[in-house]
Amino acid sequence: MPMPGPAIRGPRSLLRQIREAMESGGPVQARLDMAVRTIARSMVAEVCSLYLRRGSGDLELFATEGLSREAVHVTRLGPGIGLVGEIVKLGRPLNLSDAPNHPAFSYRPETGEDPYHAFLGVPLLRGGRAIGVLVVQNRTERIYADDEVEDLQIIAMVLAEMVAGGERLAEGALKDVEIAPHKPERLKGVRFAEGLAYGVAVLHEAPVPREQLLSDDATAEEARLKDAIAALQTQIDEMMDGQHGLVGASFEVIETYRMFAHSRGWNRSLEEAVRSGLTAEAAVERVRSEHRATVGQARDPYLRERLHDLEDLNDRLLRHLSGDGGRVHQELPDNAILIARNLGPADILEYDRGRLKGILLEEGSVASHAGIVARALEIPCVGRLSGLRDRVNQGDPVIVDAESGEAYLRPRLDVVEALKARMAVRDQRRAEFARLRDTPAFTRDGAKISLLMNAGLAVDLDILAETGAEGIGLFRTEFQFMVAEELPRFNAQTQLYTRVLEAANGMPVTFRTLDLGGDKILPYLEAEREDNPALGWRAIRMGLDRPALLRLQLRALIAATRGRELRVMFPLVASVEEFRAARAMVDVEIAWAERRGRPAPSQLRVGAMIEAPSLIWHLDALLPMTDFVSVGTNDLMQYMFAADRGNPRVADRYDPLSPPALRALKTIQDACAESGTPVSVCGEMAGRPIEAFALIALGYDQLSMPPGGIGPVKQMVLSCDREAARRGVDGLLKGTEGSVRSQVETLARKLSVVI
Ligand code: PEP
Numbered sequence: 001m002p003m004p005g006p007a008i009r010g011p012r013s014l015l016r017q018i019r020e021a022m023e024s025g026g027p028v029q030a031r032l033d034m035a036v037r038t039i040a041r042s043m044v045a046e047v048c049s050l051y052l053r054r055g056s057g058d059l060e061l062f063a064t065e066g067l068s069r070e071a072v073h074v075t076r077l078g079p080g081i082g083l084v085g086e087i088v089k090l091g092r093p094l095n096l097s098d099a100p101n102h103p104a105f106s107y108r109p110e111t112g113e114d115p116y117h118a119f120l121g122v123p124l125l126r127g128g129r130a131i132g133v134l135v136v137q138n139r140t141e142r143i144y145a146d147d148e149v150e151d152l153q154i155i156a157m158v159l160a161e162m163v164a165g166g167e168r169l170a171e172g173a174l175k176d177v178e179i180a181p182h183k184p185e186r187l188k189g190v191r192f193a194e195g196l197a198y199g200v201a202v203l204h205e206a207p208v209p210r211e212q213l214l215s216d217d218a219t220a221e222e223a224r225l226k227d228a229i230a231a232l233q234t235q236i237d238e239m240m241d242g243q244h245g246l247v248g249a250s251f252e253v254i255e256t257y258r259m260f261a262h263s264r265g266w267n268r269s270l271e272e273a274v275r276s277g278l279t280a281e282a283a284v285e286r287v288r289s290e291h292r293a294t295v296g297q298a299r300d301p302y303l304r305e306r307l308h309d310l311e312d313l314n315d316r317l318l319r320h321l322s323g324d325g326g327r328v329h330q331e332l333p334d335n336a337i338l339i340a341r342n343l344g345p346a347d348i349l350e351y352d353r354g355r356l357k358g359i360l361l362e363e364g365s366v367a368s369h370a371g372i373v374a375r376a377l378e379i380p381c382v383g384r385l386s387g388l389r390d391r392v393n394q395g396d397p398v399i400v401d402a403e404s405g406e407a408y409l410r411p412r413l414d415v416v417e418a419l420k421a422r423m424a425v426r427d428q429r430r431a432e433f434a435r436l437r438d439t440p441a442f443t444r445d446g447a448k449i450s451l452l453m454n455a456g457l458a459v460d461l462d463i464l465a466e467t468g469a470e471g472i473g474l475f476r477t478e479f480q481f482m483v484a485e486e487l488p489r490f491n492a493q494t495q496l497y498t499r500v501l502e503a504a505n506g507m508p509v510t511f512r513t514l515d516l517g518g519d520k521i522l523p524y525l526e527a528e529r530e531d532n533p534a535l536g537w538r539a540i541r542m543g544l545d546r547p548a549l550l551r552l553q554l555r556a557l558i559a560a561t562r563g564r565e566l567r568v569m570f571p572l573v574a575s576v577e578e579f580r581a582a583r584a585m586v587d588v589e590i591a592w593a594e595r596r597g598r599p600a601p602s603q604l605r606v607g608a609m610i611e612a613p614s615l616i617w618h619l620d621a622l623l624p625m626t627d628f629v630s631v632g633t634n635d636l637m638q639y640m641f642a643a644d645r646g647n648p649r650v651a652d653r654y655d656p657l658s659p660p661a662l663r664a665l666k667t668i669q670d671a672c673a674e675s676g677t678p679v680s681v682c683g684e685m686a687g688r689p690i691e692a693f694a695l696i697a698l699g700y701d702q703l704s705m706p707p708g709g710i711g712p713v714k715q716m717v718l719s720c721d722r723e724a725a726r727r728g729v730d731g732l733l734k735g736t737e738g739s740v741r742s743q744v745e746t747l748a749r750k751l752s753v754v755i
């Protein structure tokens, strides 16, 4: 027969009692004992036990009311063992009428738990990570009611915060408890934006401060929550109606948002949490951490994707709660390292650039928004750090090593010292590069090498002058589209291109038309899922099949040029027909502008990017049609070696400093020289001194690169004898090795080239 529900419905007063117990003075053990006693009494449970996770992963009985006291600090369960281990593993409650009959039950005679059948255990969750388990037990076989489960979860949340957040508690008795990670750790990830930084962790989704967990007025709090939910629902409904100018909005995603926003389960959980005494913000956190724990473990990519939607929805709700529908700004310390799961287009730009020294992300990809913006702002950024958010606490000291692609959490002093030494060397080198800014890049034997900058956002333009670049060799126009919330219209595009040309101040700028598709997906454009997106409907293929977008872009480029030179090139051209068709579109747009009396470009240069290997064997047909070409080695290598450039498992398997890659590059350069077609390299390799050295040796004299590469590459050029380099590299082209990197390095050293 079911037992009656808890005597005091709703844990409001209980939460206060727990807080008082935990924050009272006295030994930690006494405070935990008091907390479990209070919970047991309030829940009408015969047993209430608290298990906490040790650094080893074991769950240890830390306090109990009802079980044998001798078992405290004696009973330990290894990871995944027993019902408590199961709860940690699942990250959600276990509600059993007859616990000893459960297959995961692990009998521990010292606890004296034989007489108890009913069992309810909930995880103590912090940021989706279980740091312990709270259990209540009763003799009679019964299933605990839903609101009891809900109450215990709320209690567990507050208890988790109290245990984890109390600095004084973390000493002494709880020292070895894995409440909050406190040991030094090193996580391996992927470098998104180069550089080094040391600073203080700032969580992008900052936890609700402990003192703001509990509300004083549940009715007012409920009203606040309801208003925020209503505002959120309206916002999502409007998105569905397309009132925010979403062109072909990704229907499925917004539909999912809507489903969640209106879902009764979600709403009810939030309301329950508020009614029981949490603030609205704490309620969102509670429900969020439960979702994270359950859905986050799902293997199914579809489900994991839905977790993203939920996370976004929670963020939106928190923003509505903050009052103005905008983001809650955090005060940044002077040397902030931002920690996030992932960052949206505008997120980084919202932080104070002067204080933001580095970024660590759990997810993302080099080509993601966060990576793009971090590189543009030259903020060191490492991504794909699995488990990051669980391992770092707000305020922890952290190192961003975006040279090796690693993060050091709570680093040891010697690691910090070593890093500081490396940072000093970097600063010194930067100062040297700055001194070289106005020195033209000539090799020792007098060959002029043009060093140009790759750009894509308005923020890039600020550093153009600082770098000493001779122009912009690749302006990736799709970046503007990727960081926008909706499709940039004609005026917005024209404005950006005008700003770029003005910032260049007469120096050449090569605009690349939209390179979308593949991994560059726009949230507001409907895209079909493709089995092989890198080989799919992307770049110029999209532009030719759906010409409206490309035409609009060309029109905006011509308008921005206003009688200046227009240099435009097309990405991923794979056949001469494609280039011919794309070039014809430029001519049509120029004729269109002329018919309307608008100024035509003073000079028109139309080029192709060489990224598809097919063109290498059709250069004789292509080059006469082009005014210039630019080799996109990032894509060219990915296609030549059939290795996805964004997939860390395969991206490093090949080396552009290898006979096949160098021979292909030489073939292109030779053909261009013969036909008199200007050629540049604009892939990342152009910005790495050793690889740029090989390119110069092959005959290339225009290199376009990320801004950070210009100083080091110029230093290399100034120290290089091109003729000697050519002879040396020529000798490696016939090599039988998979990589000739070490030989190129030896050659550079022999020739005293600074690499
Ligand atoms: C390339 O592929 O080398 C290139 C420069 O273009 P993106 O990196 O934008 O694909």
Ligand code: MG
Residues within 6 Å of the ligand: 571, 611, 632, 634, 635
């Ligand atoms: Mg490319």
